[in-house]
Amino acid sequence: MTDVQKMLSEAFSRAIRESLGEEFAAVDPVIRASTDPAHGDWQANFAMSLAKRIGKPPRVVAETVLSALRLDGIAASTEIAGPGFVNIRLDDALLARLLSELSADPRCGVATADKHDVVAIDYSAPNVAKEMHVGHIRSTIIGDAITRILEFLGHTVLRRNHLGDWGTQFGMLIEHVRDLGWNPAEDHEISDLTSLYKQAKARFDAEPEFAERARNRVVALQAGDTETVAFWKQLIEESKKHFGRIYQQLGVKLTDDDYFGESYYNDMLAPVAEELMASGVAVKSEGALCVFPPGFKGRDGEPVPLIVKKTDGGYGYDATDLAALRHRIKDLDSTRLVYVVGAPQKQHFDMIFAASRLAGWLTDGIVAEHVPFGSILGEDGKMFKTRSGDTISLNVLIDEALKRAYDIVAAKSPNLSEEDKQKVARAIGIGAIKYVDLCNDRIKDYVFSWERMLAFEGNTAPYLQNAYVRICGIFRKAAEAGVVWEGSAVQLSAPEERALVMEMLKFSDVLGQVSRSLEPHRLCTYIYGLASMFHSFYEKCPVMTAPSDQLKRSRLVLCQQVARVLQLGLSLLGIETVEQM
RNA sequence: GCGUUCGUAGCUCAGCUGGAUAGAGCGACGGACUUCGAAUCCGUAGGUCGGGGGUUCGACUCCCUCCGGACGCACCA
Numbered sequence: 294m295t296d297v298q299k300m301l302s303e304a305f306s307r308a309i310r311e312s313l314g315e316e317f318a319a320v321d322p323v324i325r326a327s328t329d330p331a332h333g334d335w336q337a338n339f340a341m342s343l344a345k346r347i348g349k350p351p352r353v354v355a356e357t358v359l360s361a362l363r364l365d366g367i368a369a370s371t372e373i374a375g376p377g378f379v380n381i382r383l384d385d386a387l388l389a390r391l392l393s394e395l396s397a398d399p400r401c402g403v404a405t406a407d408k409h410d411v412v413a414i415d416y417s418a419p420n421v422a423k424e425m426h427v428g429h430i431r432s433t434i435i436g437d438a439i440t441r442i443l444e445f446l447g448h449t450v451l452r453r454n455h456l457g458d459w460g461t462q463f464g465m466l467i468e469h470v471r472d473l474g475w476n477p478a479e480d481h482e483i484s485d486l487t488s489l490y491k492q493a494k495a496r497f498d499a500e501p502e503f504a505e506r507a508r509n510r511v512v513a514l515q516a517g518d519t520e521t522v523a524f525w526k527q528l529i530e531e532s533k534k535h536f537g538r539i540y541q542q543l544g545v546k547l548t549d550d551d552y553f554g555e556s557y558y559n560d561m562l563a564p565v566a567e568e569l570m571a572s573g574v575a576v577k578s579e580g581a582l583c584v585f586p587p588g589f590k591g592r593d594g595e596p597v598p599l600i601v602k603k604t605d606g607g608y609g610y611d612a613t614d615l616a617a618l619r620h621r622i623k624d625l626d627s628t629r630l631v632y633v634v635g636a637p638q639k640q641h642f643d644m645i646f647a648a649s650r651l652a653g654w655l656t657d658g659i660v661a662e663h664v665p666f667g668s669i670l671g672e673d674g675k676m677f678k679t680r681s682g683d684t685i686s687l688n689v690l691i692d693e694a695l696k697r698a699y700d701i702v703a704a705k706s707p708n709l710s711e712e713d714k715q716k717v718a719r720a721i722g723i724g725a726i727k728y729v730d731l732c733n734d735r736i737k738d739y740v741f742s743w744e745r746m747l748a749f750e751g752n753t754a755p756y757l758q759n760a761y762v763r764i765c766g767i768f769r770k771a772a773e774a775g776v777v778w779e780g781s782a783v784q785l786s787a788p789e790e791r792a793l794v795m796e797m798l799k800f801s802d803v804l805g806q807v808s809r810s811l812e813p814h815r816l817c818t819y820i821y822g823l824a825s826m827f828h829s830f831y832e833k834c835p836v837m838t839a840p841s842d843q844l845k846r847s848r849l850v851l852c853q854q855v856a857r858v859l860q861l862g863l864s865l866l867g868i869e870t871v872e873q874m
Numbered sequence: 875g876c877g878u879u880c881g882u883a884g885c886u887c888a889g890c891u892g893g894a895u896a897g898a899g900c901g902a903c904g905g906a907c908u909u910c911g912a913a914u915c916c917g918u919a920g921g922u923c924g925g926g927g928g929u930u931c932g933a934c935u936c937c938c939u940c941c942g943g944a945c946g947c948a949c950c951a
Contacts, residue, residue: 375894590947639877733888734887770910835910
């Protein structure tokens with residue numbers, strides 16, 4: 294698929310070399326999309342930076358290069374403006390041809406990545422015997438979007454759901470369910486995971502006898518005691534059922550095959566500790582085996598360690614993360630490691646990465662990235678909680694989203710069948726939750742507001758879904774009228790049409806940016822811009838009542854392509870589209 | 875104390891990794907439906923981009939320094 298920026302870049306590079314000499318062969322022509330249509334479609338901004346080097350005014354430099362520039366069939370015009378910008382207006386015939394190519398391309402012009410990566414992505418990471426709550430939603434949704442995008446670009450993506458399935462809390466949990474009369478051989482339904490955990494915790498704090506049993510139970514679990522392990526496995530299975538339902542409701546791609554919990558790495562911990570000790574990367578300090586990556590200082594000015602092995606001989610999450618990283622590189626041959634974990638853990642991951650470099654695991658060809666994100670805040674600007682101060686469970690959140698979306702649909706489209714209302718409510722409600730989480734720069738906190746996220750105005754899921762619905766409406770009309778338009782010649786008559794085509798040509802580039810920065814909001818901003826441009830087109834350019842049959846068919850081709858990009862873009866964010874709403 | 879991060883219109887946020895007069899939505903004001911879904915569109919008002927330095931032809935963007943908020947800094951994850 295033809296890339297306009299690349300075509301322009303090559304043409305300008307050649308012109309620069311021919312007009313200014315071979316020593317300028319490596320100069321970047323600085324081709325950028327124009328922000329203002331008055332400045333053309335694209336602009337070349339090389340002249341200002343070259344002026345000093347050449348010793349001539351930038352406008353003269355630009356003129357010299359233009360004299361050697363050949364853009365036949367690409368640009369309709371070029372002009373020098375301002376201090377030395379070269380404004381380029383693309384040839385309408387080129388745009389028309391490119392639109393035809395896009396509409397014939399199943400990938401909407403999106404190229405697969407030049408360099409193929411094996412990406413191990415760590416996200417969601419709920420805790421066994423704890424209900425999923427708003428603290429997990431961002432990792433789950435952002436991770437899912439990143440996964441979809443990287444896969445679409447042709448990378449191999451290994452989902453690693455780092456389930457919290459190990460640790461001292463299992464002592465009290467197992468002891469508690471045992472007291473409740475559980476039998477490890479039977480199925481149990483944990484209807485309320487939160488209360489189970491709370492009860493166990495309360496007893497642990499209040500009953501010394503229970504606490505003692507819980508501690509012994511931890512030892513039994515670690516020793517592999519058969520009955521204890523059976524209870525433990527049962528807790529995990531029941532929890533997975535709960536998580537699975539949430540994932541299914543959210544339409545997230547995580548499955549039972551993606552769980553690689555903390556316990557998965559248990560057998561690797563001792564060898565990792567030994568390797569680090571043998572290589573001298575880890576040293577004994579205050580009884581614990583530690584790695585001190587350079588550059589991390591604590592409150593007292595002393596170096597901060599990663600604790601590979603605790604004084605009591607146990608292993609904590611530093612050890613688990615080190616082992617997991619090593620495993621993903623050495624055993625899974627990952628070339629890119631992605632951790633979608635909240636911003637407070639930034640230093641932890643920086644230290645893990647630094648230590649892994651010291652250990653020689655994380656080498657130059659391999660990229661490890663922490664993908665941090667901010668918190669969800671309530672309208673009061675504080676952490677998003679219920680009135681009583683509890684965290685909000687995802688079950689409750691999802692139910693409310695579905696209910697609110699249903700009410701909106703029922704009010705606005707009473708003519709839809711009950712089944713369709715449900716379906717649309719699901720798309721809108723879940724879409725709204727996801728989109729609000731993805732549409733802003735993830736590093737920032739955001740304020741949760743049902744009204745804003747479910748609004749049909751502005752940068753929201755419903756607005757985008759509605760743009761798609763409107764296009765579907767046009768195609769229903771076209772079908773009724775029996776118009777045959779597939780493969781029709783494209784004819785661009787209005788600025789709104791040109792704008793849409795040029796925007797759709799940028800889709801591939803945007804996805805490339807997202808795959809590099811792992812910032813899904815860039816895709817959101819793009820889709821929103823496209824939807825917004827479509828609405829402008831929709832007002833200005835009638836399709837079914839276009840001035841000519843040829844133009845009508847051309848606009849149908851254009852609409853179809855917009856619909857495809859919207860649909861594909863939203864699906865890469867994990868958001869559904871519907872044909873009516 | 876050290877470190878990380880954020881500060882852009884009254885509110886909620888973009889700003890394409892250094893390019894032209896900083897853009898949207900909400901809210902305010904004013905327009906546009908017998909016509910593809912007005913669930914929308916068009917226009918007006920509103921900003922010393924937290925303050926101050928520096929680098930550069932050119933800075934919201936990079937560097938330094940203050941101010942303000944959030945978060946993190948040894949055996950919990």
